[in-house]
Amino acid sequence: MHHQYPLAAVQLVAILAMPAAATPPDGANxxxxxxxxxxxxxxxxxxxxxxxAESIDEDYDAIQELNMSLADGQWREKWANPPKTTPAKEVPKEPEPADDVTSELKKNWVKAAAAAKTTALVNANLKKAGLDKASKQQLRAAQAEIQRLAAAAFALRQQYTAESQQNQVYxxxxxxxxxxxxxxxxxxxxxxxxxxxxxxxxxxxxxxxxxxxxxxxxxxxxxxxxxxxxxxxxxxxxxxxxxxxxxxxxxxxxxxxxxxxxxxxxxxxxxxxxxxxxxxxxxxxxxxxxxxxxxxxxxxxxxxxxxxxxxxxxxxxxxxxxxxxxxxxxxxxxxxxxxxxxxxxLEPLIELASMLAAHSEKLATTKQHRRALAHLKATAYNLGRTSANIQPESSGTSGASAAPQQTSPAAADCTTFTTNTTCTADNNCKWDSTTETTGNHCKPKAGTENPAAGTGETTKEGAASEGKKCSEKKSEGECKDGCK
Structure with missing residues (x-):
């Protein structure tokens, strides 16, 4: 479908019975x-x-991949392995009208999660943005900013899609x-x-x-x-x-x-x-x-x-x-x-002019949106280098491995992986069941245990502290809350 672009008005010249010339010269036409x-x-x-008409997808996808890399590990796993629905045998009820925006977002999340499915992929995305050595606090600040940029990119893409429906590239x-x-x-x-x-x-x-x-x-x-x-x-x-x-x-x-x-x-x-x-x-x-x-x-x-x-x-x-x-x-x-x-x-020529005008307008629209998305991507992937509140700290634990789970999955919490296909060595995890393919069977690999990742275990220092706490209890009434 494309616009009809108006052509110049037909010139009206009444010639009636008057000759064009007494004797037309050679080359008269x-x-x-x-x-x-x-x-x-x-x-x-x-x-x-x-x-x-280069695709706008590359820059858009890069922004969404960085956003997903900073997200909670369980959120990533959910979209990396979206549930498959089994069609019901009975005649289904009339479905509710689909929410086009939500549907499009879900497609984006699935695609972005596939590009941030492993710790290695996540760390690579963070490194591109200069966030690989960022502290937990810095990653939280980065997450908020990237979410804003991802939302702006989505709105821009929706606008581009709507405008693109008016014209087409031939x-x-x-x-x-x-x-x-x-x-x-x-x-x-x-x-x-x-x-x-x-x-x-x-x-x-x-x-x-x-x-x-x-x-x-x-x-x-x-x-x-x-x-x-x-x-x-x-x-x-x-x-x-x-x-x-x-x-x-x-x-x-x-x-x-x-x-x-x-x-x-x-x-x-x-x-x-x-x-x-x-x-x-x-x-x-x-x-x-x-x-x-x-x-x-x-x-x-x-x-x-x-x-x-x-x-x-x-x-x-x-x-x-x-x-x-x-x-x-x-x-x-x-x-x-x-x-x-x-x-x-003559009608095909008029249509040709209209088609080429629509084609040109589509290309111009694509270029405009591509420039805007390129700017958003540049902002996102320079965040760790250009924003003062995102700069790596000079001391303290840094890097993706120190990030809280809600901002970076580099320090993988193996308990968040509930399938044997996502519980992998890339995540420093190991599936401990030989019969089950789903469930709570994902454990840290030997030597990679990280209590901060939510494995449910305690550090040696933590165990010693706990023992000291219990030894200080003087009576049976005081020996509780995990003491024996």
């Missing part, structure tokens, strides 16, 4: 042919469009398809060149006026290839008059004649294609597409019964100096100039 030649060059060349294939529709009258370029009936209805040796003049529904000339022959062929139907010489200003060698049958359409068109430039490499911009389309629109002239494109003198577009080399249609008039926008060869 040169200016009319220029924008058509541009579209032929697009069709016959290699078209490129700007497509630097593939070069879709763009080329529109060009082909306009120039050849079909989605793909014919192997042997433009042909009937896609480009034009059956031409004949004495049918130029029939083909190019008074096409009520535009069905006779269905492509720019056919239109170009109406304007540029040096021949006429009128034996009493002289044809306009080199109507489109092409060299004699690239001057087409009016085709006298099916095979001749491609042969005569190819002369113009060579003149316009075959095989050129083109970077097509919205500005060029819009300018070309508007030039064509504003080249139309109108009277009370028809719209004309090219040099019209009188009566019919037969290629002669007496009548003119042109194209006319009753599909539009001075009272209804908008009718030309529905011609089968």
């Amino acid at each position: 040169k200016e009319y042919f220029k924008p058509l030649c541009t579209t032929i060059r697009w069709a016959e060349g290699t078209v490129e469009i700007s497509n630097d 593939s070069i294939g879709k763009i080329k398809q529109q060009i082909n529709k306009a120039v050849y009258g079909q989605d793909t370029k014919p192997a042997s060149g433009p042909n009937q009936p896609a480009a034009m209805s059956t031409p004949s040796s004495n049918g130029r006026a029939t083909q190019c003049d008074t096409a009520a529904d535009g069905s006779k000339i269905r492509s720019i290839a056919g239109l170009a022959l109406c304007l540029c062929a040096e021949s006429d139907d009128d034996t009493d008059s002289t044809a306009i010489g080199l109507p489109c200003g092409t060299p004699t060698a690239q001057k087409p004649d009016w085709p006298n049958g099916q095979g001749a359409i491609a042969t005569q068109y190819d002369k113009l294609a060579k003149y316009c430039g075959k095989g050129a490499k083109i970077t097509l911009t919205p500005t060029e597409a819009l300018k070309t389309t508007n030039t064509i629109l504003n080249n139309f002239k109108f009277d009370d019964s028809k719209a004309y494109y090219g040099t019209f003198v009188a009566t019919a577009c037969d290629g002669s100096q007496a009548k003119g080399a042109c194209y006319s249609t009753t599909k539009a008039t001075a009272a209804n100039p908008e009718g030309v926008k529905k011609l089968p060869w």
